[in-house]
Amino acid sequence: MTTEGTGTRLSAEEALLTRRSVRAFLPTPVARGEVEELLQLAARSPSGSNIQPWKVHVFAGELRQRITDGILRALDEGPAQRYQREWNYYPQQWREPYLGRRRKIGWDLYGLLGVAKGDFAATEQQRRRNYEFFGAPVGMMFTLEEDLEIGSWLDLGIFIGALALAARGRGLDTCPQAAFADFHEVIRPILGIPDNQIIICGMALGHADTDHVVNRLQTQRAPLAEFASFSSFES
Ligand SMILES: Cc1cc2nc3c(=O)[nH]c(=O)nc-3n(C[C@H](O)[C@H](O)[C@H](O)COP(=O)(O)O)c2cc1C
Numbered sequence: 001m002t003t004e005g006t007g008t009r010l011s012a013e014e015a016l017l018t019r020r021s022v023r024a025f026l027p028t029p030v031a032r033g034e035v036e037e038l039l040q041l042a043a044r045s046p047s048g049s050n051i052q053p054w055k056v057h058v059f060a061g062e063l064r065q066r067i068t069d070g071i072l073r074a075l076d077e078g079p080a081q082r083y084q085r086e087w088n089y090y091p092q093q094w095r096e097p098y099l100g101r102r103r104k105i106g107w108d109l110y111g112l113l114g115v116a117k118g119d120f121a122a123t124e125q126q127r128r129r130n131y132e133f134f135g136a137p138v139g140m141m142f143t144l145e146e147d148l149e150i151g152s153w154l155d156l157g158i159f160i161g162a163l164a165l166a167a168r169g170r171g172l173d174t175c176p177q178a179a180f181a182d183f184h185e186v187i188r189p190i191l192g193i194p195d196n197q198i199i200i201c202g203m204a205l206g207h208a209d210t211d212h213v214v215n216r217l218q219t220q221r222a223p224l225a226e227f228a229s230f231s232s233f234e235s
Helices: 012-018 032-042 061-077 098-112 120-130 150-169 178-191
Strands: 055-060 138-145 173-177 197-206
Touching: 012 150, 032 055, 032 150, 055 061, 061 138, 061 178, 098 120, 120 178, 138 150, 138 178, 150 173, 150 197, 173 178, 178 197
Parallel strands: none
Antiparallel strands: 055 138, 138 197, 173 197
16 A cells, blocks of 8 residues: 555555545645546446436535535524435334444444433534534535436445545545535525535545544444345355
């Protein structure tokens, strides 16, 4: 693996093994040209009939700050239930094994941060860090035109995954952030996103603060046998 920094190039496997959702970034800027290259790499993603339905709104500096300020203000003014995403990410009825996995990441994350179970103020504080893009200098919003079907959501997911890996391959880090979808009403006018585009999720992009405790989070994955089945293999 080459040293990370300008000119870093990781193999696909190295990028897959070292990508993680980073929740504390350094303020070090990322040049527009670098983001453009990452998006061009991600746009090599496959999509059904090559329709390439993804749309990305990229911002930094003052505009990024306006989004943060607008959402934090909305949260302060409340009520929180007023802000709902336009789509359901999760099942209406949680069940195993998903519920247990979801709880584990929450406990592990808050445990690292020293937040006790039931400490709602501290939990809310961490939630708010989402809206500061965890300190990342670059923010993005992914949108889809509303008349597109579920296949396009699949294509966008592939694109977002590829973008995270492309960034990692260049020594950068990301955090996909569905948390932004709740605040589409706040974000839409700031970024000038037309009404016929659904705000699917956001992403923070930048250089990880490797000293921050939150970035020590190690997420686990279910063993192969839990999600894959093989048939008719010789060996
Ligand atoms: C579409 C999507 C949306 C996500 N939204 C958030 C978010 O709003 N806030 C957050 O802290 N993490 C978010 N995550 C990160 C997940 O929690 C993370 O991917 C998962 O726990 C696995 O950890 P890893 O990415 O470090 O491997 C999101 C991930 C995905 C794929």
